[in-house]
Amino acid sequence: MPKTASNLGNPIAQNPIALVWHRRDLRIDDNPALSEAIAQVGDRGIVLGVFIFDPDILDDGVTEGSKVDFMLGCLRELQANYRRLGSDLLFMLGQPVNSICELAKAVKASHVFFNQDVEPFAIKRDREATNALQELGIKVQSFIDIGLIAPDAIATQAGEPYKVYTPFWRNWQAKLKPKPFDAPQKLTGLASYENLPVISLPSLRELKFINDITLPKAGEAAAIELLEAFCDGNGILRYQTERDFPAHAGTSTLSPHLRFGTVGIRRVWEKAIVAEQLVRSEEEATGITTWKQELAWREFYQHVLFYFPELETGAYRPQMRNFPWDDDEEKFVAWCEGRTGYPIVDAAMRQLNQTGWMHNRCRMIVASFLTKDLIINWQWGERYFMQKLLDGDLAANNGGWQWSASSGMDPKPLRIFNPASQARKYDPEGEYILRWLPELQGLTTAELLSGNIPPHQCKKRDYPLPIVDHSIQQQKFKQLYKDCKASP
Numbered sequence: 001m002p003k004t005a006s007n008l009g010n011p012i013a014q015n016p017i018a019l020v021w022h023r024r025d026l027r028i029d030d031n032p033a034l035s036e037a038i039a040q041v042g043d044r045g046i047v048l049g050v051f052i053f054d055p056d057i058l059d060d061g062v063t064e065g066s067k068v069d070f071m072l073g074c075l076r077e078l079q080a081n082y083r084r085l086g087s088d089l090l091f092m093l094g095q096p097v098n099s100i101c102e103l104a105k106a107v108k109a110s111h112v113f114f115n116q117d118v119e120p121f122a123i124k125r126d127r128e129a130t131n132a133l134q135e136l137g138i139k140v141q142s143f144i145d146i147g148l149i150a151p152d153a154i155a156t157q158a159g160e161p162y163k164v165y166t167p168f169w170r171n172w173q174a175k176l177k178p179k180p181f182d183a184p185q186k187l188t189g190l191a192s193y194e195n196l197p198v199i200s201l202p203s204l205r206e207l208k209f210i211n212d213i214t215l216p217k218a219g220e221a222a223a224i225e226l227l228e229a230f231c232d233g234n235g236i237l238r239y240q241t242e243r244d245f246p247a248h249a250g251t252s253t254l255s256p257h258l259r260f261g262t263v264g265i266r267r268v269w270e271k272a273i274v275a276e277q278l279v280r281s282e283e284e285a286t287g288i289t290t291w292k293q294e295l296a297w298r299e300f301y302q303h304v305l306f307y308f309p310e311l312e313t314g315a316y317r318p319q320m321r322n323f324p325w326d327d328d329e330e331k332f333v334a335w336c337e338g339r340t341g342y343p344i345v346d347a348a349m350r351q352l353n354q355t356g357w358m359h360n361r362c363r364m365i366v367a368s369f370l371t372k373d374l375i376i377n378w379q380w381g382e383r384y385f386m387q388k389l390l391d392g393d394l395a396a397n398n399g400g401w402q403w404s405a406s407s408g409m410d411p412k413p414l415r416i417f418n419p420a421s422q423a424r425k426y427d428p429e430g431e432y433i434l435r436w437l438p439e440l441q442g443l444t445t446a447e448l449l450s451g452n453i454p455p456h457q458c459k460k461r462d463y464p465l466p467i468v469d470h471s472i473q474q475q476k477f478k479q480l481y482k483d484c485k486a487s488p
């Protein structure tokens with residue numbers, strides 16, 4: 001059973017020096033590892049933050065400059081916060097297990113605190129780090145942080161992990177949620193930081209990345225600003241009616257912050273509960289419940305990844321593991337670049353490429369298009385999303401892709417989105433399409449939505465003709481899916 005902040009052992013006896021190892025919790029507010037470090041070392045103790053740049057992650061071929069740039073912004077602010085409180089956030093570059101041990105020895109740490117993750121890679125790293133630190137006689141404590149309810153604190157009546165969202169939600173929403181941890185007011189740091197195996201916060205260039213997109217504001221203050229704007233204003237109240245229209249600012253856009261942990265999930269939940277107490281209509285209440293359901297989707301995917309780590313490498317449904325995908329590279333490039341000739345798909349891909357974020361409705365549309373219309377392996381799309389999305393997160397991304405590809409746990413798996421119907425329903429004026437495809441100005445709304453654009457108009461605008469025919473491709477996919485299901 002993972003430790004929570006309330007069931008820890010006795011305070012440290014002498015000369016306590018605690019390291020708080022930050023990874024995807026780049027904040028001081030509502031941070032269980034940091035709060036507990038302070039509580040444990042007490043007034044006599046020193047609390048230092050550390051962040052380790054892992055070359056294996058930086059060089060994994062998926063991590064892009066935009067994401068690293070956003071993260072550096074978060075780290076810059078986190079370090080400023082540590083310094084303002086009287087301590088420091090230290091940086092290291094190296095293999096994480098060796099690095100944390102090296103630093104712990106150098107500062108003579110008595111404790112290392114960190115918040116847990118659910119990704120297989122992180123679980124393995126943390127297990128190894130815990131063992132190595134304990135061998136050095138250092139106490140290690142870790143905490144539930146990325147979700148409100150720990151994976152082992154919720155199960156079906158049969159005691160099994162949930163595989164279906166709706167019963168998960170019913171049980172999850174009824175569970176008592178933890179309260180946020182207050183931000184610290186003061187920290188004590190080292191008298192001197194000389195001769196430590198640390199580096200200054202590297203620049204993007206020093207890490208050998210470039211970024212050419214304009215990023216949203218990074219860091220904790222920006223996250224709180226977004227959260228307050230959404231929950232104190234009308235955003236959360238109108239969420240149910242607005243959230244599916246990509247031309248509207250109808251969602252919180254908190255996802256990059258939840259990904260890097262610049263806002264604590266308990267703080268987010270608290271805000272939703274406060275908003276709930278002020279609702280004036282059924283519609284507003286539904287808005288808040290629907291938003292809470294999305295937070296529960298996030299947690300559902302974290303839990304299934306925790307219990308079924310094999311999801312990371314392939315389809316959940318065995319029948320889909322050998323699906324005969326077409327895997328046409330030229331079509332894949334057209335999809336990535338937003339040049340499929342389907343305006344709603346292309347607009348969404350341009351939004352992704354130019355901002356590092358894509359509206360949820362559009363994520364579903366482009367994922368369905370890649371898998372059901374282009375018949376390309378969902379893992380290609382999953383990887384491209386991980387490259388481009390600032391909120392790229394293994395659990396949510398894999399969950400979203402497996403749902404869209406009909407390869408996941410979804411009990412009603414065969415969903416095929418018709419891009420034209422989706423556009424008509426969710427972008428009825430073609431406002432979103434035109435925002436990202438300005439070259440289509442002057443076409444009729446019907447042409448924008450249906451994608452039936454006269455060839456001479458496409459030529460004039462250097463816009464591609466549709467690279468596939470939706471009705472033919474969906475028939476083809478259905479047949480392949482049927483054959484696959486029938487195969488032993």
Ligand SMILES: Cc1cc2nc3c(=O)[nH]c(=O)nc-3n(C[C@H](O)[C@H](O)[C@H](O)COP(=O)(O)OP(=O)(O)OC[C@H]3O[C@@H](n4cnc5c(N)ncnc54)[C@H](O)[C@@H]3O)c2cc1C
Nearest residue numbers: 251252253254255294298360363391392393396397400401
């Ligand atoms: C193919 C596909 C891939 C996706 N990849 C990611 C990803 O890499 N990272 C990611 O955070 N989300 C992913 N999502 C889920 C969802 O699209 C984004 O979380 C959402 O668009 C973020 O915008 P927001 O912050 O305004 O969300 P809001 O609508 O304001 O929701 C609040 C928060 O709830 C969580 N959330 C909302 N919807 C979902 C969902 N369907 N699944 C899981 N969590 C959700 C997010 O943390 C989000 O910030 C993916 C969805 C699909 C269909």
